[in-house]
Amino acid sequence: MLAARMYGYHHPLELEDIKVPEIGPDDVLVRVGGAGMCRSDVQLIDGYFEGALHSTFPLTPGHEIAGLVMAIGDHVPASAELTIGDQVVVAAGWGDGICRQCRVGDEQLCEHGSWPGFGPPGGYAEFVPVPYRQLIRVQHRLKWEELAPLTDAGVTPYRAIKKLRAAGMLGPDRVMGVFGASGLGSYAVQYAKLLSSGATVVAFARNDEKLAIAKQRGADATINTRGKSLADIQDELYKLTGSRKLDAAIDCVGAEETIQTGIGLLHTSGAFVSVGLVGTKINIPLFPFTASELTYHGSFWANYNDLQEVLALAEKGKIQHTIRRIEFKDINENLELLRAGEIIGRAVIVFDVPWDAASAPPAKH
Ligand SMILES: [Zn+2]
Known part of the structure; x- marks a missing residue:
């Protein structure tokens, strides 16, 4: 063979x-x-x-x-x-x-x-x-x-988003972020919609072509983060959703930058789940993390x-x-x-x- x-x-x-x-x-x-x-x-x-x-x-x-x-x-x-x-x-x-x-x-x-x-x-x-x-x-x-x-690719984000759901972070009045719009990300936006009981789902990536696909797969809004500061992204998020913050987010990339952006966008008592492994470490400011009672989940495969x-x-035809x-x-x-x-x-x-x-x-x- x-x-x-x-x-x-x-x-x-x-x-x-x-x-x-x-x-x-x-x-x-x-x-x-x-x-x-x-x-x-x-x-x-x-x-x-x-x-x-x-x-x-x-x-x-x-x-x-x-x-x-x-x-x-x-x-x-x-x-x-x-x-x-x-x-x-x-x-x-x-x-x-x-x-x-x-x-x-x-x-x-x-x-x-x-x-x-x-x-x-x-x-x-x-x-x-x-x-x-x-x-x-x-x-x-x-x-x-x-x-x-x-x-x-099609199950790792599913498990991760189930953790956010089990933590009570998802619902119709919540905004959820999906970082990465490639292999895992294009499935993640679909599970974000399926498992979040109507939350607003926003995809974040640095490639417009990938973000266009995330939109087709059900993302309510997309933000190209390339070259933008956290404040720029917050402004854009506000224009798109009426909120400057995310209640929950999944990171399908795992670069130091996506982790910093994702945690930086979290609302008080928000939750973040990492599945992507591009980088090698988590480097985030400690005091706001503690004082805002953020939660950081690791989620490995499924x-x-x-x-x-x-x-x-x-098998029911519900995944694109x-x-x-x-x-x-x-x-x-x-x-x-x-x-x-x-x-x-x-x-x-x-x-x-x-x-x-x-x-x-x-x-x-
Ligand atoms: Zn064992």
């Missing part, structure tokens, strides 16, 4: 022909139909996670995976309801199953966990072995390019149940996608475009695999 693999940091991926992996008794072999490309793949290559992950090479990246079930391990129980040819997505936090986080369902937070594409082989390959417990069967089949991104909820929305379909052979040049911030929406590698098994059954492995 073809796989795009890392042999070290700071080098392009090597596209090579390797053996189809063997599966263990609890695994399922998935034929990859779609593999989403994430900015964190660029960061993986650049060594951003080097201290945290202790990666060994070769490593096959790719953590947004959708595909077809091709082979099922001997110990996979019938109750998993998996059949050859099923369309599936891969939930990406693979925990040890026994710690407190795993037992409440947050396997992506497990201290002994792993994530496909960051250790175990990922989706930048024609086949990938996956523990059966990490698969979700898609009832109403979807195109690969609309399915694969749900496993990260758990299996979050992904099931998002999948249910997608902004996708750039790419061919596997073009992976390295698209990683460069991602690094440069030049991808609008999500780039997804689409393999030559029929997504609608009714029209063309998958080839036998």
